[in-house]
Amino acid sequence: MTTEERFERMEHFTAGVDEQRRKDREENRQIWRNTQRQIDDTQRQINETQRQLNELSIRVLQMGEEFRESDRRLAERIEQTGDRIDALAAAIGQLTARMGIPPQPPA
Numbered sequence: 001m002t003t004e005e006r007f008e009r010m011e012h013f014t015a016g017v018d019e020q021r022r023k024d025r026e027e028n029r030q031i032w033r034n035t036q037r038q039i040d041d042t043q044r045q046i047n048e049t050q051r052q053l054n055e056l057s058i059r060v061l062q063m064g065e066e067f068r069e070s071d072r073r074l075a076e077r078i079e080q081t082g083d084r085i086d087a088l089a090a091a092i093g094q095l096t097a098r099m100g101i102p103p104q105p106p107a
Helices: 003-099
Strands: none
């Protein structure tokens, strides 16, 4: 093999190595772009989930306040109903006393 043939072979080999490196570099760039796209998509999903969680937390706090207010109103109504029942029982007792009906023991 002559020196010229060796140089041609080395040039051919070097050209093949250069071509492979170019392909690898392009493939790596594509992988990097795809990875960046996936990271961006994931970050958008995380941000959207966080936004939804924030809205849900606010609504839960609002509902808690609404429930406390409802409980307060219910306790008030129960107390009013108890007062009305007591007043009704007292009125019935007074009525029966005026009518001369002896009180009955509770059953």
